[in-house]
Amino acid sequence: MENQWLQVSYADLLQATDGFSSANLIGVGSFGSVYKGILECFETVVAVKVLNLLQQGAFKSLAAEWEALRNIRHRNLVKILTVCSSINFNGNDFKALVFEYMPNGSLEKWLHPNVDEQPQLRNLNLTQRLNIAIDVASASSSSFENTNHDLKPGNVLLDDDMVAHVGDFGLARFLSEAAESCSQNQTSTFGIKGSIGYIPPEYGMGGKASKYGDVYSYGILLLKMITGKRPTNDMFKDNQSLHHFAKSAFPEQVMEIIDPRLLQENAEAFLDSENHNNLKNKMRDCLVALVRVGVSCSAESPGERMEMREIAMEMHAVRDLYLEVGIQ
Known part of the structure; x- marks a missing residue:
């Protein structure tokens, strides 16, 4: 991770989304779910895409999306803020992409x-x-x-x-x-x-x-x-x-x-x-x-x-x- 990306932990994202509450769920895709969250330490509203690692191809999808967006800057692309690869409090792998939040939805x-x-x-x-x-x-x-x-x-x-x-x-x-x-x-x-x-x-x-x-x-x-x-x-x-x-x-x-x-x-x-x-x-x-x-x-x-x-x-x-x- 280069210094330009936000450094966030699993605990940060857990807190930001109120424990990945269903009330903050804003979308479900093929490889995971997206939650609205507030990163208080950065005073930033974000969209957190949590990968379902039980789904075959989920990690490969995350890597592809990260690679596609990390070096791209365009006003009509969703801005990626960081990626989190960690362990949750149950000892299981946790991987998520963090995006700029789009308030008007899809x-x-x-x-x-x-x-x-x-x-x-x-x-x-x-x-x-x-x-x-x-x-x-x-x-x-x-x-x-x-x-x-x-x-x-x-x-x-x-x-x-x-x-x-x-x-x-x-x-x-x-x-x-x-x-x-x-x-x-x-x-x-x-x-x-x-x-x-x-x-x-x-x-x-x-x-x-x-x-x-x-x-x-x-x-x-x-x-x-x-x-x-x-x-x-x-x-x-x-x-x-x-x-x-x-x-x-x-x-x-x-x-x-x-x-x-x-x-x-x-x-x-x-x-x-x-x-x-x-x-x-x-x-x-x-x-x-x-x-x-x-x-x-x-x-x-x-x-x-x-x-x-x-x-x-x-x-x-x-x-x-x-x-x-x-x-x-």
């Missing part, structure tokens, strides 16, 4: 609020969704594009200003290595265990993880943000998918598949404006462009997908077009 929880939450209080307007989509594209198209991300809404976290930060690199890196050593069926099963709905089809056939896999996951994520539908929705069966659902509506019926909350939010603006037809057309143009990008990114063949840098440029252009409308 994109998944904003797109699909829990039943006990008031959906209208956790809705994202189109400007916010555009900003988040650009943040994710920026993180994925930066100079470390050879690092495979595990892109899905649960791994896109939002800070105080609703700026998106991509996290959880361990699973994707481990999948890449697993593909080289497992049989086709084993690899497919492992992939489904990770991010069902966001894993590109070539991974399920034993293909090696690549930047085009990230593009596929980004396309599905974008389509979910625009339609409000999960790729695992019961309506997608018998060889149907979120990709096919969006592609079949493009471009004439795009407005029929848009998340209703996006349209409801701007209904009053359309009614009050003298140029409401123009505003509707501009908004439709933006949504059609977003669906086009999502469909292109989630093409079945990797060679048909866009490049991440191209995606980032397209998304900026769409946002510029939308902001000219003057609704938000």
Whole structure:
């Protein structure tokens, strides 16, 4: 450990999370659980990812995630603060990653609020969704594009200003290595265990993880943000998918598949404006462009997908077009 990293013990993290209390549990992943905590000695709110070492591959996942993030600095990546490798008070191995805390939680929880939450209080307007989509594209198209991300809404976290930060690199890196050593069926099963709905089809056939896999996951994520539908929705069966659902509506019926909350939010603006037809057309143009990008990114063949840098440029252009409308 270099001096730049916080030095924390098991006891520090135990105290910070109130004994890893269920009240502080903010997420559960393939290889462990994440808790909110307060490191009083540093006066810092953190997210503590505690590895389930009984899960095969957990330690390898931790090592991969640490290695991927420790030397990277980017405004749209979750900032890793330190790692703790110790012994708990029962004499068992304890390993955890400590991250900067993201107070607005995950994109998944904003797109699909829990039943006990008031959906209208956790809705994202189109400007916010555009900003988040650009943040994710920026993180994925930066100079470390050879690092495979595990892109899905649960791994896109939002800070105080609703700026998106991509996290959880361990699973994707481990999948890449697993593909080289497992049989086709084993690899497919492992992939489904990770991010069902966001894993590109070539991974399920034993293909090696690549930047085009990230593009596929980004396309599905974008389509979910625009339609409000999960790729695992019961309506997608018998060889149907979120990709096919969006592609079949493009471009004439795009407005029929848009998340209703996006349209409801701007209904009053359309009614009050003298140029409401123009505003509707501009908004439709933006949504059609977003669906086009999502469909292109989630093409079945990797060679048909866009490049991440191209995606980032397209998304900026769409946002510029939308902001000219003057609704938000």
